[in-house]
Amino acid sequence: MKRKLVIAVTALNAIDSPGPGVAVIRAIRECDDFESRIIGLSYEALEPGLYMHDLVDKTYQIPYPSGGTESLLTRLQYIHEQENLDLIIPGFDAEMFNFIKLRDKLWQLGISTFLPELNQFEARDKIKLFDFGQKHGFLVPQDKILYELRELKKMADNMEFPIVVKGKFYDAVIAYSYDQAEKAFHKTMAKWGLPIILQEFIKGTEINIAALGDGEGKAISIIPMRKLYITDKGKAWAGITIEDDKLVELARKFIEATKWRGGCELEVMLTDDGKPYIMEVNPRFPAWIYLTAAAGQNQPASLVKMAMGEKVEPFNEYEVGKIFIRYAWDLITNIKEFQMISGNGEL
Amino acid sequence: MRIRKNIAVSEEGFLFNPATGDSFSTNGIGSEIIRMLKQDKSTHEITDEICRGYDVDRLLFERDLDEFTALLKDYSILE
Numbered sequence: 001m002k003r004k005l006v007i008a009v010t011a012l013n014a015i016d017s018p019g020p021g022v023a024v025i026r027a028i029r030e031c032d033d034f035e036s037r038i039i040g041l042s043y044e045a046l047e048p049g050l051y052m053h054d055l056v057d058k059t060y061q062i063p064y065p066s067g068g069t070e071s072l073l074t075r076l077q078y079i080h081e082q083e084n085l086d087l088i089i090p091g092f093d094a095e096m097f098n099f100i101k102l103r104d105k106l107w108q109l110g111i112s113t114f115l116p117e118l119n120q121f122e123a124r125d126k127i128k129l130f131d132f133g134q135k136h137g138f139l140v141p142q143d144k145i146l147y148e149l150r151e152l153k154k155m156a157d158n159m160e161f162p163i164v165v166k167g168k169f170y171d172a173v174i175a176y177s178y179d180q181a182e183k184a185f186h187k188t189m190a191k192w193g194l195p196i197i198l199q200e201f202i203k204g205t206e207i208n209i210a211a212l213g214d215g216e217g218k219a220i221s222i223i224p225m226r227k228l229y230i231t232d233k234g235k236a237w238a239g240i241t242i243e244d245d246k247l248v249e250l251a252r253k254f255i256e257a258t259k260w261r262g263g264c265e266l267e268v269m270l271t272d273d274g275k276p277y278i279m280e281v282n283p284r285f286p287a288w289i290y291l292t293a294a295a296g297q298n299q300p301a302s303l304v305k306m307a308m309g310e311k312v313e314p315f316n317e318y319e320v321g322k323i324f325i326r327y328a329w330d331l332i333t334n335i336k337e338f339q340m341i342s343g344n345g346e347l
Numbered sequence: 348m349r350i351r352k353n354i355a356v357s358e359e360g361f362l363f364n365p366a367t368g369d370s371f372s373t374n375g376i377g378s379e380i381i382r383m384l385k386q387d388k389s390t391h392e393i394t395d396e397i398c399r400g401y402d403v404d405r406l407l408f409e410r411d412l413d414e415f416t417a418l419l420k421d422y423s424i425l426e
Contacts, residue, residue, distance in 0.1 A: 080374060142399075205367070225368075226367065226368035226380040228368065240363055241368075242366060242368045243353065243366055244363040244366050320365040321355070321363055321365060321368075
């Protein structure tokens, strides 16, 4: 008889700039090696994933990351009493810190996670990425971390355009003049706070790599994907798995150097002369993670197995030319369900 | 001139470059030329064969073939 696991998943916002939660669940559901009861953890009542009852069995709202670890732990304890959770898979950058901090306490409660160490998590932070690249010999664009507008103004005469203005968690704007850079600074600061990252613009082809590390330096799975269609927010709306040993090697080296535990996404810019620049490292599965399962390397299911203590052998093959095309779908629900989640925090 | 080893070519002349994710479709003549390139035929042999099979000015075809192969190189289809 197969073991039934109770798995909680966050990031159910399957919107135009989606979180990976729904794709993670879809991949887990496809794995025949275990049965699962999926618990959705949501921040907002209109995250589409919580109304997808064929994927999510039950949803609980959790406090925003800004509420800190104590309120999150209290809520998770309550959910655990109801559901007897085996595993939590977080999927938002902004919540990772809290979940990593709570890892040991969750373990004591009997809840597993499969997350990077805090130092691994912090080393790849956008504001430290350049140093990280220098240390491990990765190509990373030059950057400058700005804590106030005055610093940007000081640089005005020496700036080379275009330049990329990035928020500490999300959003990136390409600025072609100082005025545009200042406007982007204000807009990004209003949304994500300080610091703002000013990054060298690298021209090339955008490649994303989904990778899964075992925490001991071994890459269990690496799938490179080229975006075929990009939304105005820079998100892939369609993409294709590609075969490039250089990219696979880059991800393998990253996992080996960091001893990364869990899923991650490397955002790479491949220049016309073939140099792969790491533009960003996201410390969680990407929204297109289901493509890894479709291409023959089910990363979410492998993470579940490793989190449950199973030894997983590295994959060594995947299907090249597998394409995903995202689509929008009007999911219909009723006011009762909306009331349950927004009023009671459960659905 | 050789088609790169990893390039997938369908019978209909649809090309897929697995290293970049790029795909291209060609017309019938393009497809024939690619088939001949895959057989390691030289441009001279390709020109001979096409000119035998079609009513085409040799000089004009040579120029078109040059352009076509330059495009294939540009797209990293040819080595």
